Amino acid sequence: VLVAPCGYGLADAVAQAHAVVDVLGADLHAGCAVHAVDAGGFVTRPGPRVVDAVEALAAAWHPAAASAAGVTPRPGVVAAVRPA
Numbered sequence: 205v206l207v208a209p210c211g212y213g214l215a216d217a218v219a220q221a222h223a224v225v226d227v228l229g230a231d232l233h234a235g236c237a238v239h240a241v242d243a244g245g246f247v248t249r250p251g252p253r254v255v256d257a258v259e260a261l262a263a264a265w266h267p268a269a270a271s272a273a274g275v276t277p278r279p280g281v282v283a284a285v286r287p288a
């Protein structure tokens with residue numbers, strides 16, 4: 205699950221992601237990861253920073269593949285709220 209509320213920075217997105225986990229509770233699959241992203245800075249506005257968001261998401265969702273591809277994610281873009 206990716207929580208990327210429009211206009212929210214990472215800290216506020218993390219708070220929203222925790223709320224999603226609380227609401228879904230037992231309905232959330234045991235192996236389902238939940239990540240929050242700084243949508244206001246990296247997702248909702250088109251521009252070069254979209255690449256930073258894609259790299260950070262790739263590293264969060266597929267760390268081995270991202271590492272093998274030489275992707276070094278920019279810090280502060282994505283936070284794991286609930287690891288898989």
